[in-house]
Amino acid sequence: GAGVSQTPSNKVTEKGKYVELRCDPISGHTALYWYRQSLGQGPEFLIYFQGTGAADDSGLPNDRFFAVRPEGSVSTLKIQRTERGDSAVYLCASSPAGRRGTGELFFGEGSRLTVL
Amino acid sequence: LAKTTQPISMDSYEGQEVNITCSHNNIATNDYITWYQQFPSQGPRFIIQGYKTKVTNEVASLFIPADRKSSTLSLPRVSLSDTAVYYCLVDAGNNRKLIWGLGTSLAVNP
Numbered sequence: 001g002a003g004v005s006q007t008p009s010n011k012v013t014e015k016g017k018y019v020e021l022r023c024d025p026i027s028g029h030t031a032l033y034w035y036r037q038s039l040g041q042g043p044e045f046l047i048y049f050q051g052t053g054a055a056d057d058s059g060l061p062n063d064r065f066f067a068v069r070p071e072g073s074v075s076t077l078k079i080q081r082t083e084r085g086d087s088a089v090y091l092c093a094s095s096p097a098g099r100r101g102t103g104e105l106f107f108g109e110g111s112r113l114t115v116l
Numbered sequence: 117l118a119k120t121t122q123p124i125s126m127d128s129y130e131g132q133e134v135n136i137t138c139s140h141n142n143i144a145t146n147d148y149i150t151w152y153q154q155f156p157s158q159g160p161r162f163i164i165q166g167y168k169t170k171v172t173n174e175v176a177s178l179f180i181p182a183d184r185k186s187s188t189l190s191l192p193r194v195s196l197s198d199t200a201v202y203y204c205l206v207d208a209g210n211n212r213k214l215i216w217g218l219g220t221s222l223a224v225n226p
Contacts, residue, residue, distance in 0.1 A: 004159075042203060042216030043160065091159050105152075105214075107159025 002026065004108035006092050012114045013082055021077045021111045025094030032075050033105065034067055035091040043091055049075060082115045089113070119143070120204045125221045134191040136220050138204030141185050147206045149180060149187045154201045154219070163202075164189070199224045 005024040013019055025032050030051055035043035045059040052072045060066070064082075069075040079086055089110040121139040128134045140149065148167050152160035164171055166178040166187070177190040191198060201219040 040218070042219055043214075044216070045214060093159070104162040104165070105160070107161065109157070110159055 004092055004094055004106050006090075006108035006111050008111055009109060010112045010114075012116065014116050015082060015084060017082050017115075019079045019082055019113060021079075021090050021113070023075045023077070023092030023094075023108060025073065025075070025092070026106055027073075029094035029096050029106070030072065031095045032069060033093045033095075034075070034077050035093065037089045037091055037110070038087075046077070046090075079113075082113075084115045087113055087115045119206050119215055120217055122202075122204050122217065122220045124218060125223070127223050127225065128194055129225050130195055131193050134194050134198070134222060134224075136189045136191075136202055136204075136222070137186055138189070139186050140204070140206045143184050143206050144208070146208045148208070149178065149184075150205045150207070151176070151178065151189045152203045152205070154203065160203060194222075194224045196224050196226065198222065 004026055007022045011019060032049040034046040036046055037043045047054055047060055047067050048056040049069045052069055064080045067075060067077045077090060089112050091107055091110045093105040093107045095105050119140055119142060122136060126136060148165055150165040151163040153163050154160040164173055164176050164178045166180050168180050168184060171178045179188045189202060199222060201221050203216055203219040205214050205216060207214050
């Protein structure tokens with residue numbers, strides 16, 4: 001498809017388990033973002049990639065969260081020792097590199113994580 | 117804290133024009149104003165972006181006064197399918213660390 005693809009769409013896990021969420025951005029988009037959205041709230045920034053490197057990971061809540069983008073395309077968000085408070089929708093977005101002000105973000109449908 | 121303030125909710129009827137105003141008193145010289153729409157169980161979708169005066173596209177218009185301390189998203193002749201949450205954001209146009217508030221939940225009634 002032409003849009004941002006996220007898998008799984010739904011993930012239910014138990015407290016303490018390890019989870020991986022995958023994002024396949026739009027082909028050619030060099031910028032990739034992960035956000036987290038809780039019910040009734042706006043998206044909360046987690047991490048931003050420019051190419052393969054994490055240009056800004058200041059939004060990751062703690063060291064249980066980690067994300068990679070080894071080839072500058074697909075990204076994986078990894079959550080260790082999940083906690084009930086990690087339950088949320090995890091959104092991925094991509095955008096082409098471009099001039100300031102061209103700023104459209106293209107979002108995926110999100111991965112809904114439920115930690116029991 | 118979000119850089120913007122907008123109404124939590126609005127109600128309208130099919131066929132009406134809806135105007136959602138957003139306050140951003142501390143907007144910086146380099147900041148752009150961007151609006152996104154989000155339906156339940158979907159990611160946000162870009163609607164429009166502007167820097168000053170007026171911007172119009174096929175779905176909306178964005179009005180920005182000279183002092184840029186506020187902006188108004190105008191949706192002409194809304195339909196039921198425009199029921200969604202609308203987010204107003206300001207940033208330097210590079211999407212880095214966008215701060216999202218609660219948005220405005222628009223309900224369009226028949």
